[in-house]
Amino acid sequence: MANKKYWQSFGELHNSEAHQENVQNEFREELPFEDLEGKGLLDAKTPRRDFLKYLGFSTAAAAVAASCETPVKKAIPYLNKPAEITPGVANYYATTFVSGGEVIPVVAKVRDGRPIKIEGNDLSSITKGGTTPRVQASVLDLYDTARLRYPLHDGKEVSSLEAFDKMVSEALAGLGGAPVVLLTSTITSPSTKQIITEFLAKYPGGRHVQYDSISYSGLLLANEAAYGKRAFPAYQLEKAKVVVGLGADFLGTWLNPLEQQKGYTQGRKINEANPEMSKHYQFESMLSMTGANADERFTHRPSETGAIALSLLNAVNGQGVSVSDAKLKAGIEKVAKDLLANKGAAVVMCGSNDVNIQVVVNAINEAIGANGTVLNWAAPSQTRQGVDSEFAKLVDDMNAGSVGALLIWDANPAYDYADAEKFIAAVKKVKVSVSFNEKMDETTELCKYVLPANNYLESWGDAEPKAGYISLMQPTISPLFKTRQLQDTLLTWTGNKTAYHDYFNTFWAAKVGGQAAYLKALQDGVIEPAAAVSGTAYNGAKVAEATAAINSTKKGGKIELVLYEKVSMGDGKQANNPWLQEMPDPITRITWDNYAIISPSLGKELFGIDVLNATASDTYDVEMTKPMATVKVGNKEVTIPTIIVPGIQANTIAIAVGYGRSENIGKAVKHYDGSKLGQNVFGFATVNNGNVVYAASDVTITDAKKIYKLAQTQTHASYEGRREVVKEVTLESFKKNPKQIWEARDKELAPFGGLAEYEKQGTIYPHYDRPGIKWGMSIDLNSCYGCGACVVACTAENNVAVVGKSEVLRAHEMHWLRIDRYFSGNAADADSIQTLFQPMLCQHCDNAPCENVCPVAATNHSSEGLNQMTYNRCIGTRYCANNCPYKVRRFNWADYTGADSFPDNQKNTGGLGDVGHLDGSVLMMNDELTRMVLNPDVTVRSRGVIEKCSFCVQRLQEGKLKAKKENRTLTDNDAKTACQQACAADAIVFGNANNTESQISKTRQDNKNRMFFTLEQLHVLPNVNYLAKVRNTDVVLGVKAEEEEGHEEHKAEKKEAAHS
Amino acid sequence: MNYQSRIAKTSIFSILLLLVISFQNLKAQDGKALFQANCASCHAVNKVLTGPALAGIEERVPDKKLLHDWIRNNAKVLASGNKYFNDLKAAYNNTPMSTFEALSDADIDAILKYVSTPVKEEAKTTPTGGEGEEKGSDNSLLFGILSLILAVITLILLQVNSNLKKLSDDKEGVPAYEPVPFYRNKTYITLFMLVLFVIGGYYIIQGAIGLGRNKNYQPEQPIFYSHKVHAGTNQINCLYCHGGAQLGKQANIPSLNICMNCHMAINEYSDKSEKLYREDGTEVNGTAEIQKLYSYTGWDPKQRKYANEPKPIEWVRIHNLPDHVYFNHSQHVVAGKQACQTCHGEIQKENEVYQFADLSMGWCINCHRETKVQFTNNKFYSIYEKFHEQMKDSIKNKDGEMVANPHKLDSITVETIGGTECQKCHY
DSSP: OOOOOOBSSHHHHHTOHHHHHHHHOSSOSOOSOGGGTTSOGGGSSSOHHHHHHHHHHHHHHHHHHHHSOOOOOEEOOOSSOOTTOOTTSOEEEEEEEEETTEEEEEEEEEETTEEEEEEEOTTOTTTTTOOOHHHHHHHHHHTOTTBOOSOEETTEEOSOHHHHHHHHHHHHHTTTTOOEEEEESOOOOHHHHHHHHHHHHHSTTOEEEEOOSSOOHHHHHHHHHHHSOSSEEEEOGGGOSEEEEESOOTTTTSSSHHHHHHHHHHHHOOOTTSOOOOEEEEEESSOOHHHHTOSEEEEOOGGGHHHHHHHHHHHHTTOOOOOOOHHHHHHHHHHHHHHHHTTTSEEEEEOOOOHHHHHHHHHHHHHTTOBTTTEEEEEEEOSOOOOHHHHHHHHHHHHTTOOOEEEEESOOHHHHSTTHHHHHHHHHTOSEEEEOOSBOOTTGGGOSEEOOOOOGGGOOEEEEEETTEEEEEOOSSOOSSSOOOHHHHHHHHHTOOSOHHHHHHHHHHHHHTSHHHHHHHHHHOEEOOOOOOOOOOOOOTTHHHHHHHHHTOOOOOSEEEEEEOBTTTBTSTTTTOHHHHHSOOTTTOEESOOOEEEOHHHHHHHHOOOTTSTTTTTTTTTSSEEEEEEEEETTEEEEEEEEEOTTSOTTEEEEESSOSOOGGGOGGGBOTTSOBSSOOOGGGOEEETTEEESEEEEEEEEEEEEEEEOEEOTTTSOOTTOOTTOOEEEHHHHHHOTTHHHHHHHHHTGGGTHHHHHHHHTOSSOOOOOSSOOEEEEEETTTOOOOOHHHHHHHHHTTOOOOOHHHHTTTOOOOSSEEEEEEESOTTOGGGOEEEEEEEOOOOOTTOTTGGGOTTOOEEEOTTSOEEEOTTTOOOOOHHHHHOTTOOOEEOOSOSSSOSSOGGGGOOOSSOTTSSOOOHHHHHHTSTTGGGGSOTTSOOOOTTOEEOOOSSHHHHHHHHHHHHHTTSOOOTTTOOOHHHHHOTTOOEEEEETTOTTSHHHHHHHHTTTTEEOTTGGGOOOOSEEEEOEEEOOSOOOSHHHHHHHHHHHHHHHHHHHHHO | OHHHHHHHHHHHHHHHHHHHHHHHOOOTTOHHHHIIIIITTTOOSSSOSSSOOOTTHHHHOOOHHHHHHHHHOHHHHHHTTOHHHHHHHHHTTTOOOOOOTTOOHHHHHHHHHHHHSOOOOOOOOOOSOOOOOOOOOOOHHHHHHHHHHHHHHHHHHHHHHHHHHHHHHHHHTOOOOOOOOGGGOHHHHHHHHHHHHHHHHHHHHHHHHHTTOOTTOOOOOSSOOOHIIIIIISOOOHHHHOGGGGTSSOOOOOOHHHHHHHHTTOOOOOOTTSOEEOTTSOEEOHHHHHHHHHHHHTEETTTTEEOSOOOOOOEEOOOOOOTTOOOOHHIIIIISOOOTHHHHOSGGGOSSOOOOSOOOHHHHHHHHHHOBOOTTTOGGGGGOHHHHHHTSSEEEOTTSOEEEOTTOOOOOBTTTTTTTSGGGTOO
């Protein structure tokens, strides 16, 4: 095991003074005692008499409030209770999350008629029960206060749906034959497609145009050219020994990330008896989440993507590599060699939307035998169908006045089209414009008629993510507002009196063979054919043409730009979702905003901030204020904050799309003072050969001489200089000496009798046994990609409060589970940066330091090994948080949830300037409507108490009860934590460690050599263990420089352990 | 005091024990009890209720196996297309019948035997359980008066003492201090303040602890619903209406369709021998109360259909737990096998329900300390090997010989397996 140096921030890398000061304090802000300096108590701002006054008042107020009579509560039973509902018992319905072309089969948990949690559907062979952060958060969108609540005409409410229908059908009748165009996002639903065909048949000349907010038309057209199908193959990464990403964030956002994550994980799980894993190379311009998980990374300019693809093709065909950069050239040659050595078990994925590049990538995949092996064409995927040229033609037609009516559903080109101005102007020329979008978004604002559609949790429907693989949707709640789903509207306007539910029923009953089979399918949620693998005929005719086009590509300017999607925000459709906004980005760890990511060298050049130099960058990442820059592409420019991140190509800047939404879509896209959060940069996308490419090769960036506060969480919880929190090995060294981690642990604990005796000898406290259950968790760092699905799942399950940007700035975020990101390598060399993610949550220490410092015993240990937190006992001393070595305890600084008895507690305006406000997004979370998402089994915490991960104790109790009621022992399936269930990569294993047959026991037994406990030397005896990351690389970086220091640290830690 | 409370405790315990036994004791062959527990809510022997009268059922359905199948799982019989039963269901408004998979052949035979025996007027059944004498006579007044008298005597003695001292001092010529009246004597004032503080503090703290506790809360309900009539006289199983108690957190007040299962047929309260009275002594007209139910449900008893606009009943909730407490009925009823009466008192004797327990944390904890879990009966607890070992009569000693277990545990209480830990109820 190498003594690598890991750092979370530049300050930690250099151990700067500001950083040292920062890590000393668990709570950053000073207590407001400054006024007292040099003055007597009576002269201070809050003198003794005031104190007594407040004391008297609050005692009196409490007495008055408490002595009021107990309110009379009513209990109102159903008149006629539906058979399947028992109040207090949750029902689960299989349905499907559909957003744009994305299709994810899910199961919705419905308590007392309200959907409160989304889980993946285990029956789906595509996603196998996995979820993404956006799926987890989607249940909150149902209760979005900014949803449109009734149909509108010219911005005014229309009294009823019937009146609206009449109005629109009159308008459509008056078009005089001008064509009707239906503009939607990708539709994979077979029944909806049939309805659209029937509808368009009624309006001759009409057409259906599909538009994707993030376009894949380059890939679609390239696949059509090469394979004759305008579709995508399934990328079966479990069959690949070599996985090459070319600017494709295939674990986070590219194409079908869940399916790809599942396969990738399967190919990289370590079996200690025979350690083998696939090798992942990534070529990219910025540090993407996928790149962060790569074994080897090579950075390049965005404009070089084509040249790299071409060189790789030449190399696998045995020709020379023409890239000039020596490092890249060596990299390409190495990758080509590896690809050829693993013919038939290798694949290249490219994220570019340039059709020529994708044609070349298809040629590479053909040359390395991916077609029919890793690329499965047996059931092609159609999750994106939009072709940019068709949409461009529609915009031209609209501008020419040759479109009579435009009906828009689930598409928002006025916000996310590269040339949004042109689209906006075009809509104004259309006589009848109707929007079915759920909110008053940028496009809906332009439309004359608005008929909001239902949320997916209120709808019937179906989706076909892959040919033959069906996922059905059923409503989990009646529509909350006067809305109607698109299919019903189209049926009505076609003159078909059938309700969509009946239409859908007939449609599927006919396909699956009867009503019983239909009901079964609805219950399962998915209909799947037998799995098959096949390739398809390849046609390389276009390669020569593409090669020529790439070779003639203009060289980029000095600075280049890439646009990317954040795994949390995506295209920005769910921007008004505070759970997603507050989820830190995997790489930058920034919440609530977008920003320009720049390299350390660019930071020095632009702002004179030299993060590579210890003294010059002292406070850079301790302070929240960051310099702003003006980025200009062509005639468009935005002024945006910057953040310096290692691992990005030196002259490339990267900005996330999905921000800067219209304020009409809700309070979560605004600061507390009403200004916009983030900037919309979709306009920076360029059009190349008719396809929208999310990069720009000629960009100017200048210092805007302004500053901006970015709410970054990475520096909030630090280990006070303790370094041994993560462990990793390379595959080679692991094979050579599998026991190295075990040996290092044993050596470290040798003074206490080594690993075997440590538990008893390392302490003066008595040993307690756990007679029945002992809960334990294991987290595999090799399978954690940092996506954050667990973070959002935890938030949803445990009613974790949203605190808003201004509170995150003060390090007050409430997440029970955070994913720490560690860098290692040379900060000046982007290619050398290696990243490691570590989910950190309460470790439920059996010898917990937090427990013995609580003066009121509000936190103590259970006989099942849980570190319990009792909110109603907590008096808020925060001693426990100070004493927690993992920094996982969270304090409710304000009344974030509205749980306090005194409503004015939320108006925290005590003259604190711009701090102390609760953002609009926090107040939005307290709306009566939004509160419907709360889990009724978990207490909503009020101000002044500490909270932390409970291992989802409500689920554990429910699971135990289920087993007791069924008179049997507990199984692994009875109790799963929310994070475990959400994780698509199965990185988290949880269960009863006392049961030798349980998954957790087996995981610990089978991975003895990789297993470790974080900060084990403190003898806190955590119940959460980690499995070390294994990197499939022979490159070990930064060893020599750290060797010395590493040894010293080791000694220091031992000393510390001896003391504790 | 102690002795009496022990008597009270023992008597309460024995009542509960009897109740538990009476509710568990529905052994086979007790046809009447089985009938009342399972069938009586929809069927009578000689009267049409929700379902048909059951007398003569064996003549109507001679096929015994079919009849058994029907009783156990009627849905299967209906699905098989049996004409008689399908017609029967149609004749009774297609009201679905519950399934009774748990009944054994012997149970069903016992029920059938019971319904086929000619009914003779039976003596009115009174629920099992002796009269509980809960009232411990109150001695506190006596003690109070005694203490007061003693305190006054002490004061007088002190005063006398000081007067005598003064007299003797005068005699011996010791210069006397200016006499201070007792109400300005600092010792007295201090003593008085101390006593005031202790007594005042005690009451304030008692008052504060009692906030939000509503033992004996007995509000007036929109309908005079008598548990005594339903659960007592008519022996309807608690779970028939409060089925939620075995499924989840809430026992649930039944929805009105459950009431109407019986009250479609029962439209009058005709028990003249046992009149209904409110707590304040006023008589209640049972038939009028049933009419109230009809007005809520919109049922028109003349037309025999739901003719009017229904409206939900707003019952006043009696048992309220604070939001930060998690309580699950099914945990106690199904896993713990507790009788409803343990926490709700002798509900089958109450015309108007009141809160029997104070629902305080101390009350919960006490019960968890004393109650034994179904340790050997429930396979879930097989994982507690250590305790199972400790419950054995004999164990192996060091030499491998079997000896009597010196620390034998008789039973495992809820507390032993962690039932008093915070996160069993607060999360």
